[in-house]
Amino acid sequence: MEKITRMSNELKDWIQQTLKSGVNPESIVAAMVKKGFDQAFAYSTMLRILNNQSLKTVDSNQTPYMYESIDVAKKGNIITTTDREIKVLLKMDKPFITFLDNVLSTEECDQLIDLSTNRLQPSEIIDPITGEKKAVPGRTSKGAYYYLNETSLISTIERRIAEITSHPLEHGEGLQVLNYNIGEEYKAHFDYFPANQIDKDKGGQRIATFLIYLNNVEAGGETIFPKIGLSIVPKKGTAVYFHYGNSHSQVDRMSLHSSIPVLKGEKWVATKWIRQTEINPTRKPGVIVTE
Numbered sequence: 001m002e003k004i005t006r007m008s009n010e011l012k013d014w015i016q017q018t019l020k021s022g023v024n025p026e027s028i029v030a031a032m033v034k035k036g037f038d039q040a041f042a043y044s045t046m047l048r049i050l051n052n053q054s055l056k057t058v059d060s061n062q063t064p065y066m067y068e069s070i071d072v073a074k075k076g077n078i079i080t081t082t083d084r085e086i087k088v089l090l091k092m093d094k095p096f097i098t099f100l101d102n103v104l105s106t107e108e109c110d111q112l113i114d115l116s117t118n119r120l121q122p123s124e125i126i127d128p129i130t131g132e133k134k135a136v137p138g139r140t141s142k143g144a145y146y147y148l149n150e151t152s153l154i155s156t157i158e159r160r161i162a163e164i165t166s167h168p169l170e171h172g173e174g175l176q177v178l179n180y181n182i183g184e185e186y187k188a189h190f191d192y193f194p195a196n197q198i199d200k201d202k203g204g205q206r207i208a209t210f211l212i213y214l215n216n217v218e219a220g221g222e223t224i225f226p227k228i229g230l231s232i233v234p235k236k237g238t239a240v241y242f243h244y245g246n247s248h249s250q251v252d253r254m255s256l257h258s259s260i261p262v263l264k265g266e267k268w269v270a271t272k273w274i275r276q277t278e279i280n281p282t283r284k285p286g287v288i289v290t291e
């Protein structure tokens, strides 16, 4: 169904009144999306109405997120690893996002797709209430999961990610390869865990995501950051790296993101979620949908 991208004056008045009555902007946006509004449109309208003051970026029980300097941002426009030169294409501070080119070679992308094709299973999320894994309509892709250093290809990729991000390989969850067919998507979510599901003995909170694009998608399939109106178009061998957890254990709600439906072709990505400390490498990954 076509999403609504126009706003009547009545609706604008209603939003202003509702904001005045103390309702949180994010709840209003969520209500608009439920009513059929395009999410990016709903956020940009809300920002306009708020005179471009930033939207609330934290849980109600969290003090404002404190942005800290991120190692990648200090590495210049070309990041040199032991085996590759990575080119920085885009940098953003708040939320911290960087888009990188030449992260994987064409051959590495193809090999990872080949390795994963027979291993795909319906993707699951972790239920934020029960903590159990389950398939949900909001995440229609299929996924293949790998243990740390499972093959030499996985090992090479993991070492490279660790060198680029300066986060030790052991802080990373097992690599996850996702495949989306036409119409498949991953609705808006945060990658970090709700406070009640952080296991301090198993790496603690997730603080960053390294997402590698393994193919070009003919139409659709962008990774969207709806709160800032950013859309990343998949390009084979590139990666988006975003950071959302600081040394005070705060999480950045500006990191909300989604993968919009593939319209033509298919989409392959590899995701590495990074934790605060070393995790048990036998644990398989999962993601929380909270919005």
Ligand code: PD2
Pocket (backbone or CB within 6 Å): 178, 186, 191, 209, 211, 221, 222, 223, 224, 257, 258, 259, 269, 271, 287
């Ligand atoms: O495939 C994507 O673009 C995407 C978007 C949002 C992947 C993830 N999140 C993820 O793996 O967390």
Ligand code: ZN
Pocket (backbone or CB within 6 Å): 189, 190, 191, 209, 257, 287
């Ligand atoms: Zn995600």
